Amino acid sequence: MTQSDTAPLVAILDDEPEIRQILSDTLEAAGLRTQCFGRARDFEAALARITPELCLIDLSLPDSDGLALVHRLALEKGASVIIISGRSQVQDRITGLELGAEDYITKPFAPTEVLARVRARLRDTSRAPAPQGDTAQFSGWQAHFDRYVLVDEAGTEVPFSHAEGAVLRLFLDNPKRLISRAQMQDNLGGSAGDSFDRAIDVRISRLRAKLGEDPKNPRLIKTIYGAGYIFVSDVDWG
Incomplete structure (x- = not known):
């Protein structure tokens, strides 16, 4: 071909x-x-x-x-x-x-x-849906998807990966809404099962760490056990 x-x-x-x-x-x-x-x-x-x-x-x-x-x-x-x-x-x-x-x-x-x-x-x-923009602002953070970096209020840049960015954009596109594992699989691709679940858990864990979240009591990415996740912040796309 x-x-x-x-x-x-x-x-x-x-x-x-x-x-x-x-x-x-x-x-x-x-x-x-x-x-x-x-x-x-x-x-x-x-x-x-x-x-x-x-x-x-x-x-x-x-x-x-x-x-x-x-x-x-x-x-x-x-x-x-x-x-x-x-x-x-x-x-x-x-x-x-x-x-x-x-x-x-x-x-x-x-x-x-x-x-x-x-x-x-x-x-x-x-x-993937057409992005609303290259930059999103939420809770003192900026996410730059053109450069794959998070920027905090002090101007410190924290890089994130393509895989982490896909999960982050899904949250930022759907703030304050429950996102189930099935919805994540549908939006992010991958085969259902332990391998996909582990990959998602790893990406969310890394995102929480980069956002300075307390893993035992995260304030932005909330786990709703047995249901999925909710990103609890207002989001402004630039």
């Missing part, structure tokens, strides 16, 4: 040529564009001239710590990241999600599963 110049670009970082080829062939056959890298330094240098809609990142890289790279991508670039790794331990999955990845696929994988996960992430981005 011929790729359009406007087709979503997926960056692939894996030191195994066979894996890169399988992923590239699968995604390009589905009409997506890909750009492959075998080294983290080449990938990071390329980010100065390309803006991928999605990054597929292996954790076991010869020249970089994959988890640290995922963290930098999520916080500094606001990038959407799916980890593809041979590390299958539950703690590795949790750590990857905590550092900003939106999904985690273990090797060996079925190429069709990767394609489905990639399509789900891209579909989630494309179906």
